Amino acid sequence: MEESFDAKKVKERVVQWIRDWFEENGRGCNAVIGISGGKDSSVVAALCAEALGRDRVIGVTMPNGVQKDIADSMKLIEHLGIRYCNVNIGDTYQALMAAVKEQLATLGKEVSDQTVINMPPRLRMTTLYAVSQSMNGRVANTCNLSEDWVGYSTRYGDAAGDFSPLGGLTVREVIAVGMELGLPRELVVKTPSDGLCGKTDEDNLGFTYAVLDHYIRTGECDDPEVKARIDDKHVKNLFKLKPIPHFEP
Numbered sequence: 001m002e003e004s005f006d007a008k009k010v011k012e013r014v015v016q017w018i019r020d021w022f023e024e025n026g027r028g029c030n031a032v033i034g035i036s037g038g039k040d041s042s043v044v045a046a047l048c049a050e051a052l053g054r055d056r057v058i059g060v061t062m063p064n065g066v067q068k069d070i071a072d073s074m075k076l077i078e079h080l081g082i083r084y085c086n087v088n089i090g091d092t093y094q095a096l097m098a099a100v101k102e103q104l105a106t107l108g109k110e111v112s113d114q115t116v117i118n119m120p121p122r123l124r125m126t127t128l129y130a131v132s133q134s135m136n137g138r139v140a141n142t143c144n145l146s147e148d149w150v151g152y153s154t155r156y157g158d159a160a161g162d163f164s165p166l167g168g169l170t171v172r173e174v175i176a177v178g179m180e181l182g183l184p185r186e187l188v189v190k191t192p193s194d195g196l197c198g199k200t201d202e203d204n205l206g207f208t209y210a211v212l213d214h215y216i217r218t219g220e221c222d223d224p225e226v227k228a229r230i231d232d233k234h235v236k237n238l239f240k241l242k243p244i245p246h247f248e249p
Helices: 007-025 039-052 070-080 090-106 113-134 145-149 171-180 201-205 209-218 224-241
Strands: 030-034 057-061 083-086 137-139
Touching: 007 039, 007 171, 030 039, 030 113, 039 057, 039 070, 039 171, 057 070, 057 113, 090 113, 113 137, 145 171, 145 209, 145 224, 171 209, 201 209, 209 224
Parallel strands: 030 057, 030 137, 057 083
Antiparallel strands: none
């Protein structure tokens, strides 16, 4: 985060942006948000509650069987006083994975690690749209600029959504906005993890968000190997942020 970053001003601008977006794309609709208990979903939910009023924000918790940090999700929901529902995707995940494994075996293949990691977020996005379309809603994307920059998201999973309040903010900027919103500190500064393979984001990426954020905002990175790793991920994952290519006759 650069010294010039004004969390209060940015918070106010994002709130107004959400109001304007809903006025144009969903007047009177509800914001539907997957609540993971981490900083991004917490900040998005708080921004939407301030922009639209808490009665127009619906949180959805989606554990895959047992969610170890479900208490954090509930803490956020209770703090904001928003409506919520809990949809456990565990049985669906197990049934779908078993069916996929069975059919891949007929082709002489096994389920890949990437399949195992990315199926839950895609099921969660299906769940969010199911709730949204039954509740006059619009689904919030909770990815931030840092994650998007290196493709740290699941295409058609957490990378999907109808509007993205944090898409232009780095991790450190999201944290600053979260503190400005008065969210519980333990949710805002919580060590980010993908909730999929048991590792932190930074373990998976191979560099810290502090280094990544600084590089995004300044173009500076002291470690040439880390710079090369970031650049490689950025280039390889740009397709995730673009519309599906189509043939023009």
